[in-house]
Amino acid sequence: MSLLERGDKAYLLLADGTIFEGLHFGVKGTALGEVVFTTGMTAYQETLTDPSYYGQLVTQTFPLIGNYGVNQADSESAQSYIGGYIVREWCDAPSNFRMEGNIDEFLKEQNIVGIYNIDTRKLTRIIREVGVMNGMITTEDPFSKKEELLEQIRAYEIKNAIVSVTGTEIRTYCGDETPKYKVALYDFGYKRNIRNELVKRGCEVVVVPAQTTAKELREIAPDGIMLSNGPGDPSENQEIIQNVREIAALGIPIFGICLGHQLLALSQGCVTEKLKYGHRGANQPVIDLASHRTYVTSQNHGYAVVGESLDPEIGEVSHINANDQTCEGIRYKKINAFTVQFHPEAHGGPLDTVYLFDEFISVMEKEKGALCH
Structure with missing residues (x-):
């Protein structure tokens, strides 16, 4: 069994009540933010370190992220400001002569909650059709207190960016x-x-x-x-x-x-x-x-x-x-x-x-x- 199949469960809850069930990478916990998507096939590290993503849960539409690892030289800022990270699949065995680590390690260093193994194509279609909406990534079971969590999600605002x-x-x-x-x-x-x-x-x-x-x-x-x-x-x-x-x-x-x-x-x-x-x-x-x-x-x-x-x-x-x-x-x-x-x-x-x-x-x-x- 690969690393990608034995992660703990994680959930993405959208403001409209939709729940995606996936697996967790990065740190465990809960992250609120505005759910957005980016279509870049490469430059995921530049995305992760772009301060313009402050307060947002970033979805990568390209299905495989992390295949060339991460390195300090490609960062666009000293830290990551994203609220959380959403991908279809992350590569646990990257290969590149410049790499200094993998994307899971990077998320842990930056204290970012991530979710993978969800249908990012379906998620992107929802955002395109309905519009950008707030959401929450959590490693806790959201079903027992869904309405309470939805109140938190809908009240979220990006302030003092x-x-x-x-x-x-x-x-x-x-x-x-x-x-x-x-x-x-x-x-x-x-x-x-x-x-x-x-x-x-x-x-x-x-x-x-x-x-x-x-x-x-x-x-x-x-x-x-x-x-x-x-x-x-x-x-x-x-x-x-x-x-x-x-x-x-x-x-x-x-x-x-x-x-x-x-x-x-x-x-x-x-x-x-x-x-x-x-x-x-x-x-x-x-x-x-x-x-x-x-x-x-x-x-x-x-x-x-x-x-x-x-x-x-x-x-x-x-x-x-x-x-x-x-x-x-x-x-x-x-x-x-x-x-x-x-x-x-x-x-x-x-x-x-x-x-x-x-x-x-x-x-x-x-x-x-x-x-x-």
């Missing part, structure tokens, strides 16, 4: 060569590869806490500002949105990704909406409206900017999702900024849109050149 994942100190990173540019990277729950893509392009990256003010930013004197990805409902962060509005008024070039894209849009008068089941995975098609070219992108978001809410005098929608036509990018006219909803830095790929970092470098170079003349 950015505050829960942002750093509290300013940290500086750069490569071996003398940096050409200084970039302030706002940590709303940033992925490390955003920092890495900037460093490899000759930037000194100053990672600053989410609450860093425009006044404090002026003291850092960056050539550019990166607004990072992060978790939660963007519209809840009114103080940060006001701060972003003041930051944008400084005239320093801004590049925003995911939550950073949403926060900047909100600061410029746009509104956001919660999507039925979000966009999560490495195969999301995005159309660049200027070139009419379609890119395959990596995404992880449950909210989107309502494109129609953008004042055409302030900016224009630059990218849309080919599946549902939601806003995937904005180029601003009155502030020195462009933003995208997808992830051009995606460590697990695809790398179709990584050129946007080069565009950001070009904008900073142009600004520095203008200051010198």
Whole structure:
């Protein structure tokens, strides 16, 4: 009998009363969260360590997870922020020359409750048809107190998401060569590869806490500002949105990704909406409206900017999702900024849109050149 057949029982209880019975891996216990799915076939470790998944129970639609193990180098943050993990099957005998352990060991180290051996295809269809809903993973029998547990599940909300994942100190990173540019990277729950893509392009990256003010930013004197990805409902962060509005008024070039894209849009008068089941995975098609070219992108978001809410005098929608036509990018006219909803830095790929970092470098170079003349 394999390890995958002799685990203890675990259960996934959804807010609509549906119960999936499976087996437990990771730690024993109970985890509440918002049940979401991601379609990536690889990069499961990047998923597990992406702070944007804070407060969520993450379902992998690909049926076999963990076949190449885990390693420290591929983590997108210092820890995992997911609420729980849901897979069809996990590989207990991974093989890769870079691996430092298996996925079960990783979950135990991170104190994450996991469930496997359930029908993830059925679960994904429920979420697609009904919409994202709350749920609970538990290693205790849920049948005897189902109604009590459903009350807990339905009352759950993701709150204080950015505050829960942002750093509290300013940290500086750069490569071996003398940096050409200084970039302030706002940590709303940033992925490390955003920092890495900037460093490899000759930037000194100053990672600053989410609450860093425009006044404090002026003291850092960056050539550019990166607004990072992060978790939660963007519209809840009114103080940060006001701060972003003041930051944008400084005239320093801004590049925003995911939550950073949403926060900047909100600061410029746009509104956001919660999507039925979000966009999560490495195969999301995005159309660049200027070139009419379609890119395959990596995404992880449950909210989107309502494109129609953008004042055409302030900016224009630059990218849309080919599946549902939601806003995937904005180029601003009155502030020195462009933003995208997808992830051009995606460590697990695809790398179709990584050129946007080069565009950001070009904008900073142009600004520095203008200051010198």
